[in-house]
Amino acid sequence: MSANNKIGADAVMEKGWLSAHKWLLLRRLSQLGILALFLLGPLAGIWVVKGNLAYSLTLDTLPLTDPYVLLQSLLAGHMAEKLGLIGVAIVIVFYAVVGGRAYCSWVCPVNMVADFAAWLRHRFGIKSGARFSRTSRYWILAMTLVLAVATGTVAWEMLNPVSMLHRGLIFGLGSAWAIVMAVFLFDLFVSPDGWCGHLCPVGAFYSLIGKTSVVRVNAAQRAACNDCMDCFVVCPEPQVIKPALKGAAKGIGPVITSANCTNCGRCIDVCSKEVFGFGLRFINKAENNAPQGEAAALGNRP
Amino acid sequence: MAAISKSQSRRQFLLDMAKTACGVGMFGLGLGLYSKQARALPPAAIRPPGALPEPDFQGACIRCGMCVRDCPYDILNLAKPEDDLATGTPYFVARKIPCEMCEDIPCVKACPTGALDHKLTDINKAKMGLAALVDQETCLNFLGLRCDVCYRVCPVIDKAITLERVHNFRTDKHTMFLPTVHSEHCTGCGKCEHACVLEVAAIKIFPVQLAKGALGKHYQMGWEEKKKAGQSLVAPEIKHQYNLPEGFEYEQGRGLVPGGSSEAAPSPAAPGAQPGIPQALHGDKL
Numbered sequence A: 001m002s003a004n005n006k007i008g009a010d011a012v013m014e015k016g017w018l019s020a021h022k023w024l025l026l027r028r029l030s031q032l033g034i035l036a037l038f039l040l041g042p043l044a045g046i047w048v049v050k051g052n053l054a055y056s057l058t059l060d061t062l063p064l065t066d067p068y069v070l071l072q073s074l075l076a077g078h079m080a081e082k083l084g085l086i087g088v089a090i091v092i093v094f095y096a097v098v099g100g101r102a103y104c105s106w107v108c109p110v111n112m113v114a115d116f117a118a119w120l121r122h123r124f125g126i127k128s129g130a131r132f133s134r135t136s137r138y139w140i141l142a143m144t145l146v147l148a149v150a151t152g153t154v155a156w157e158m159l160n161p162v163s164m165l166h167r168g169l170i171f172g173l174g175s176a177w178a179i180v181m182a183v184f185l186f187d188l189f190v191s192p193d194g195w196c197g198h199l200c201p202v203g204a205f206y207s208l209i210g211k212t213s214v215v216r217v218n219a220a221q222r223a224a225c226n227d228c229m230d231c232f233v234v235c236p237e238p239q240v241i242k243p244a245l246k247g248a249a250k251g252i253g254p255v256i257t258s259a260n261c262t263n264c265g266r267c268i269d270v271c272s273k274e275v276f277g278f279g280l281r282f283i284n285k286a287e288n289n290a291p292q293g294e295a296a297a298l299g300n301r302p
Numbered sequence B: 001m002a003a004i005s006k007s008q009s010r011r012q013f014l015l016d017m018a019k020t021a022c023g024v025g026m027f028g029l030g031l032g033l034y035s036k037q038a039r040a041l042p043p044a045a046i047r048p049p050g051a052l053p054e055p056d057f058q059g060a061c062i063r064c065g066m067c068v069r070d071c072p073y074d075i076l077n078l079a080k081p082e083d084d085l086a087t088g089t090p091y092f093v094a095r096k097i098p099c100e101m102c103e104d105i106p107c108v109k110a111c112p113t114g115a116l117d118h119k120l121t122d123i124n125k126a127k128m129g130l131a132a133l134v135d136q137e138t139c140l141n142f143l144g145l146r147c148d149v150c151y152r153v154c155p156v157i158d159k160a161i162t163l164e165r166v167h168n169f170r171t172d173k174h175t176m177f178l179p180t181v182h183s184e185h186c187t188g189c190g191k192c193e194h195a196c197v198l199e200v201a202a203i204k205i206f207p208v209q210l211a212k213g214a215l216g217k218h219y220q221m222g223w224e225e226k227k228k229a230g231q232s233l234v235a236p237e238i239k240h241q242y243n244l245p246e247g248f249e250y251e252q253g254r255g256l257v258p259g260g261s262s263e264a265a266p267s268p269a270a271p272g273a274q275p276g277i278p279q280a281l282h283g284d285k286l
């Protein structure tokens, strides 16, 4: 832990508050900005974007389709129209470049709910934790696809908190708030990062799109790491950091290649040693001749 | 030692996996049953024009709301979780605000999935539902008045709704003009239900499968078959033989008329009687 026990305090001290929250602020700007664009139509009558995250049309020309819901519809036995298909191609290519789960940290409205729950957990030291496998989400993903085939309907959409919240905010929430509240309370009291890190099939689906995505976070300056562990605490998927940060000895490159890294950049913000940064997947050479002594010396810097 | 712990950890792994799979399976089953429940449409909720039949619609619609946005009259809603139909799917309630039957059908054009079928290009062919005059006890026209409002507002007037004239047996001197819906032409737009002047509409739109009866497949309409064949199919048509007084014929609508039959000429009428009418019909006993 960092000296004064508050995550990221060192970073704030060394880099200043703003650059210690740079990516977080950009992310919130993106999430809220996207929501604002969607709301501009119904609230102010300015129609930049129509629809919701399932499908939207921007400026009456750019179609964007959620590939997950469209896949369910396909499995339910239905083929979409042209615009829907163009939209899905654009979205897949986009996330294959910027990282599949960038959807989670830069777009999804539930992320703010989950982040808030995580923040409260740290703030009040809530330690309870039903721990279950992070692969559960892939099982759930598979289940939702099987269900689409079995029922011939897009059954998962009857429960999906992601689309319920987004659609609700734009078209009227109704009792959808209860489902979002359930996610919040689950994350807060039952399981840390329970929903986004373990269960959500939407995130799981996007992680598959981003399996070989180009934009990745790396620990290029890992030699400077002082083991404060702040990045591990703040990361919603801490298991993805270890190979990149600590793999130098095993010859593992510094790029975080796991598809479940959400490219949120919190580790970049929170690190006082500026170990992390955004980069490309291909630039991933392990510093094979990195002198261990020097790394250790840097790491032990007071 | 290492081998034991390895097999142990493998067993633990398999156990965990089985637990997850079971949990997810149960969850899936529950969700499946829940989705089954929502497959039938509540009667008051009408889908936009061109909607595929349920539950196909629920497999095709991705709940994006584009149809809602592009409806210029803003009649459509996306169902909320507490509503009685599949969450996020579009519908309208005719009594609140009916479909205006836009000629260019913007809602259908906006749909990216074809849940609203793009093959529908003539709005008059839409089948959103079917109107039915369900309450003949309160419909003003059935009470003998001339309200006619549903008939007047129908965009497919004189085809989808006609006024059928029937004798008013209560007053015994008037005619009732009964609004009558013809399923072949009714689009289910809901204008009639919306306009019905009663406190609660006597004419209502229902999902087609709820409103429409179906004959047994083996039923044939004799008169139609006859028209097709150009003659009766049951038995050769024989002119009905009445047991009539000599020299008379029975004609539908006119009664007995002199003439016809194989007899040469009508026999002269009995004296005193109206010519052409047999005595029996003058009140005399037979």
Ligand code: SF4
Pocket: A103, A104, A105, A108, A109, A110, A111, A114, A162, A195, A196, A197, A200, A201, A202, A203, A204
């Ligand atoms: S895991 Fe799911 S809920 Fe969480 S941010 Fe990603 S898509 Fe949204």
Ligand code: SF4
Pocket: B048, B049, B070, B071, B072, B073, B074, B075, B076, B098, B099, B100, B101, B102, B105, B106, B107, B108, B123
């Ligand atoms: S036909 Fe016109 S009024 Fe009717 S639902 Fe479509 S857009 Fe709306």
Ligand code: SF4
Pocket: B060, B061, B062, B063, B064, B065, B066, B067, B068, B088, B089, B090, B110, B111, B112, B113, B114, B115, B116
């Ligand atoms: S536009 Fe099509 S896919 Fe979107 S909500 Fe309407 S019917 Fe469903």
Ligand code: SF4
Pocket: B130, B131, B153, B154, B155, B156, B157, B160, B161, B181, B185, B186, B187, B188, B189, B190, B191, B192, B193, B205
């Ligand atoms: S719903 Fe009513 S108004 Fe609309 S076409 Fe049918 S009969 Fe006419």
